[in-house]
Structures are given as C-alpha cells and as structure tokens.
Amino acid sequence: MTVEKLRLIVEELPPELHSKVRSAKIRGNDLRLVTGIDDLASLAKHIHGVYQAPLVTMHATDDRAAEDCFKLYVVLSPRGMDAFVTIIAALEPRSQRFVSLTPQINEADWYEREVQDMFGLEAIGHPDPRPLVLYDDWPQGEHPLRKDFPLDRRPPRIKGEYSFTKVEGEGVYEIPVGPVHAGVIEPGHFRFSVAGEPIINLEVRLGYVHKGIEKISESTPYWRGIHLAERISGDNSVAHSTAYCQTVEALASAEVPERAEYIRTVMLELERIYNLIGDISGIALDTAFSVGAANGYLLRERALNLNECLTGSRLLRSVNVIGGVRKDLSANDREKTLSALVRLKLEFEDLVDLMVTSTSLLDRVETTGKLSTEMAVRLNVVGPVARASGVDRDVRRDHPYAAYDRLNFLVPRGAAGDVNARTRVKIDEVRESFSLIDQALDGMPSGPIRTVVENIPAGEMAMSLVESPRGELVHWILAGRERPYRHKIRDASFCNWLAMEEAVLGNIVPDFPLINKSFNLSYSGNDL
C-alpha cells in the first residue's frame, strides 16, 4: 500500500520535474529521490504543496572526504500517509552555496540558518541570513559540523554584534529581556517592541545553551549515545532516547520485542503526564491562581515519585537500550503503577474542576496569545500547540511506533488557538495518557525485553519520529563506524519558537510569561 502510494508520487511528477530525478528508491516507508542541487527547491516545493507534506527536517552532511562535496537532505511527510519523501542533493564539488528553499517553503527558515552556521554553506536568497546558533563573537570560517573541525576546537572570541530587527514609529520602545530570567527557566533573549501596552513585535534570540550535541554524538558510540539523547532536553528524556534507539534499530533492521514496545509506551506516557501536569500548573501559577498551582505541582511531584519508584530515576533516565529496555516491569510494579494512577486521576480531575470553574483564571487565558490555524500550518507548528490551533496531527497515530498501533486513544484538538485552548488540549492529553498506560499495562505480552543489536551498517541512513510531550521530534542518522557519521536532531521546540513571535502580537507584555508557559518550549532541545 505505502509502497504503491510512494511510487505514485514519482509517477505523478510533472515531466519537467520527473526528468530532474536522477534516482528514486523506496526503502521501507521512505521514498528517496536524488536530484541536482539546482532542482532541489522546485522538487521540494512540488511535494510540499501537492501532497501537503510538511518539512520534517532539513540538514546537510559533509561528504568531502569520499565524494568531494556537501549534501543536503530535505525530508517531507505527505499528509495521510505513514511515509516520507527524502530528497537528496549534492552541492557541486567544492561549492558552498545552494538556492534557499525558504522563499518557497516557509518552515525551512531556521533549518537553513543552522546549515549556514554549522556547515558554512550559503543559502542564496534567504530572507534572514543572520547567524542562528553561533554567536557574533564566533570567528568566520569555523563550522563545527564539518568533518575537519575537531570536537574540542574552541576558537578565540572575536568582536561582533548581533543586529536585532528595528521597529520604529512614534511612541515605540523596546524591552529587552534575558538571557537570564527572573524565574527558574532556561536562558534565552526576548526583545519586545511595544507601542503603549500592546506588543507589536517580538524577536526571540536563542542559542545560549548550544552545547554541540550533534557534534558530540558523531564521536560517541551508539551504546553511549543513548545517554546523550536523554540529555538533549532533560524533561523529554524518554522521547529523545526512544527516537534515538528506534533510529539505530532501524539502521540494523532489528526487531524490538513486543514487551519492550509496551514498556516504552508506558514510560513515554509517564513522561507526558509529569510534563503536561507541570505545564498546566505553570499556567495556574502565571495567572496568579496559587491554589491551582500548588495542587498541580503536588501532583507533578507524585508523578515524579512514581517514575523513581519504577525506574530509579525521577526523570526516567536509563530506561531505554538499543534493542529494547533495560529493566522489566514486574507484577509488583504494575500494581504500584495502577494504584498510584487511580489516586492521581482523581486528584487531577479535582484540579481540572478547580481551574475551569475559576473565572479569574478564565479571564486571563481566553483570547490570550492566539495562534490561528492558518499561521500554525504556515509555520509547521507541532504538538499540543498545533492541536490547540486546530491542526490534526499526532505522530502516535499518524506514524505509529512502540505499541501505539495496538492501543486506543483520541487526539484532542482545540480551535481558538489561545492559552485557554492550549490548556484544555493539555488537560485532555493527560487523560488520554492515563488511559494509554492502563491499556498498555493490560495488554502487555510476556516475553523478552531486549534483543541484541549488532552490525549497524555504515553508510545506511534511518530516521525516527516520536510524539514528545511538546510534539513531534525527529532523529535522523547516517551511520558511520560504531557511531553516527551524521546525527541530525530536531526537537519539537525548533518548530514552535517562531509561532510564539506570532502568538504574542497585540497582547500586553505582562501576558507574555503566561503565553510562554502555555507553549512551554525547550531551549536546550532547540539550541542543541
């Protein structure tokens, strides 16, 4: 079925594009098209438009040693198919330029800026070619993801200054915030342009917590790479490590035992529960609804305790291994989980009652921080933020992994796209997570929990998508010897930050923390 559909994509290409495809192969559910660098943009635009295929990732590889060139990869996900189209184009030998896709595919924006920083390849025609991750004090000509850049090179700082967008007009003033914030949150810089009360422009400047994770991973053997994956965005340890393991397992064509898939599902949903309850409590806190916040954070603490009880780690670290999971869930664990969840569910419903009947809270969240459906689609926003704006997308249903295809769940959606809608969607998602855990514990087959994965063939590529608490995240690996040759990581936050710049427009500055909390994006996951 899938293979047929993918074949059809190739057959349906208009002749002028068909002739530009140098090779078309189907591997699993991935159609891989090789084309020339000058035809990359038009081919990508065609598939993006005709099949309503959002951009899953776009990145480069440094193949100068073997093929004397850099390559670009564009991965798209055609709507309604559990399948992907990967377009691969090599730059001309020794060339360091390509035509920007951003004018055609809006969401390519940050990916291309990242490619510029990390590989030194120029995206010609990019509307905003400023550096994204590497700072103004980073010297020219040093590009960390190039293979001739050693992991531990620390170039001296140079003098430089970042230019923010200037918004001018009568009575317009700027408010710079961060990178160090007042609360216990991650660092990032926000620059507001304000006219009177309303925000007329926001520029988000990130990169402060860039640690070089992709580069580190490319010199880290697979078995240890899991630990790194768990530390891409610490509160999404299971989501990232599952995606990493699934990618490596796909490279080796390994089958994970069914029991392990169920255990992974339980862990993924436990992670979602503590994260989303944290988000909901944060929203209560930022609307000065202290009772709700105190109750919410208490529930989160209970969830963290349950995590520790089952895995020895409050953040569910060291759960995954390549080929399965590290520790089984005993009958005793099952009982403990079920009884803890019974209590948690009841208390969660009390919290929800408390929150949705508080008029002072509703007054703050309704119509605040609106993101329209149209904008959410245009920016390719993912996760609960997208669903609250009416976008019907969830990796668990659309590209099932672990045990999700054997379980029943709804994908909650909102319409208004405001803080209220995001809160409601998150509430409903917690409820679905409770049900998913119950089902997974019920349906869990007996058997082994891991399989030995050996011989990961160098030169192969594979990819895995996971629905993290923040939304769709992606790991993409081109295998090297015992480690990734290239490891591209894309956290959900990378897709959603630009949407925040939109959602705050017309709102007053004091509502910004609330809007920010309702998005709750990761800085570490974004900056890598």
Next chain:
Amino acid sequence: MDEETEKLGEELKRKVREVFGRSLAIREVDAGSCNGCEVEVNSLTNAIHDIERFGLHIVASPRHADMLLVTGPVTRNMELPLRQTYNATPCPKMVVAMGSCAISGGIYRGSYAVLDGVDKVLPVDVYIPGCPPRPQAIIQGILVALGKMEERKGQQS
C-alpha cells in the same frame, strides 16, 4: 511528608538562622543545562519539599542573592551572562555547582561549545553531584555551603 527532607530541613533552618540570622536568598542560573536540573530546582518549592519553610528563598535577581546555584556545563554563549550575574551578586556570596555538568561539563565535556564546568569561570564553594541531583541532595548541598560560610565567618572574627 518526606522524612529525609524534614530532617535536613530542620538542620538547614537552624544553620540559616545561625549564619544569616534571617533567610537565605538563592539565585538559580542555568548556564547551559539540559533542563533536567531545572526540573529538580523547581521541585524544591512544591508542597512536598517546600524549602521556603526552612528559610530558603529562590529570588528573581542576583542583587538580592546570597548564593548562586549554577547548573549546566557553562556554554560558550552563557559564559558572559554568568559572569555578569556573579558580579551583580553582593559580597559575601557563595557559588554552588549543581549537577554533573556544572561540576565537570558532564556528558558535554570536551565540546567546542562548552567550558567544562562552573569552576572554569567562577570560584565554586560546593559541588552537588547527580544528573540531576535529587531534591534532598540539593538541600544537603546548600547545608554544606552554609557550613563553609560559617567557617569563613569564624575565621574572619
């Protein structure tokens, strides 16, 4: 209630009174953490741990702080903001490096983008191991820092 936390807390309360005669103001600085450490710093203020009742406050500005609680390996891009925060903190001040990253760079050690730990940038008084440290470990670490502060005071007088 968690017994371990209670015991540590009572000790902490006594120490805070002894050393400061009031409460202890802590400013948290994320110098490039994975955000796992922040999950636990935030847990300190929930109703179970509730460190406020032991006289510990997490404050919004370094200018009100007695102690900086620093997480993360110190990324290249956070070195300057971290130094600025330190300079804005009035003396006498303590620096606590929280988590494997803050201690040595942790899993990111040796990367082009990090500086391999807080003590490469600032004088560190106490190191709290863990990835992330549990809330009780953080409280314990703060207690150790207070002990050091007391010693220092004793030497001066």
